[in-house]
Amino acid sequence: MISVVPRLLERAAELHRLRLAVERAAAGRGVTVLVMGEPGIGKTSLLQTFVAGLRTQTRVLAGVCEDLLTPRALGALWDIARTRPGPLAAALADRANPDLLPAAVIDELARLPSPTVLVIEDAHWADSATLDVLRHVARRISELPAVLILTYRDADVGINHPLRGLLGGLAGALRLPLRTLSAGAVTELAADSAVDADALFRLTGGNPFFVTEVLASPGARRKVELARPGGAGVSGGRTDRLRDAGAVRSRRRDDAHRRS
Secondary structure, three states: OOOOOOOOOOOHHHHHHHHHHHHHHHOOOOEEEEEEOOOOOOHHHHHHHHHHOOOOOOEEEEEEOOOOOOOOOOHHHHHHHOOOOOHHHHHHHOOOOOOHHHHHHHHHHHOOOOOEEEEEEOHHHOOHHHHHHHHHHHOOHHHOOEEEEEEEOHHHOOOOOHHHHHHOOOOOOEEEEOOOOOHHHHHHHOOOOOOOHHHHHHHHOOOHHHHHHHHHOOOHHHHHHOOOOOOOOOHHHOOHHHHHHHHHHHHHHHHHHHHO
16 A cells, blocks of 8 residues: 555545544554545545655554455455564464454554554445454544544445444544545646646546556547537547556446345
8 A cells, every 4th residue: 555655636534633633642642534435536546645744653554355256254454464463463363262353453453652543444344353453443443642544435335234333333533534635636636747637637537547548558648539519439549557447436336235
């Protein structure tokens, strides 16, 4: 997750609130932060920029939940344990006693140096064991020098979704819903290209992923022209990644609607 820091527009308020959460955690008053939005809205990009600006003494633990046919049990926590020896890694190694795990995560978050930022991405794909641990941590986070950050696709979390039970108990959580980019931001991103910014905004709806994918494509100008009135249509001009991502987004929303 923490790799190349992308160019980020219209996320200053969210970054400020994340930094305030870390300052609060450094004073021993931890908080849970929920970062939500549609696929491609920039949840990971926001966190990459946020983490890149943290002070070196801030510990960052990051794991990702994945969309697998057979979900990895505690997969996001295993991501952390593989690179961070400590209470969490020790508890996961002791498979004979899973009851040790929730307390081990608490111990991990209380370790020095502090504060600690624990990031769990794509929590809408978390398995039940991971959700149980997160529920345990979230209930105690206010007493820890730590920030728990969960990202998820809110459109995928219907009323009967397993994550909904966790979210319903987070009355004190900081919620950061991410919105699509404005026409002005899209114009700024397209400034160094030959792409018509207005057509690009109409084509992508301001979704940052779609904007950057079109701009990165060698035939971006023609692809945007296809979205103009009288053009050949949007679908014929998108790259395979754009088409696949759009199909996945549509399928996820349909599934979430059926679950609700």
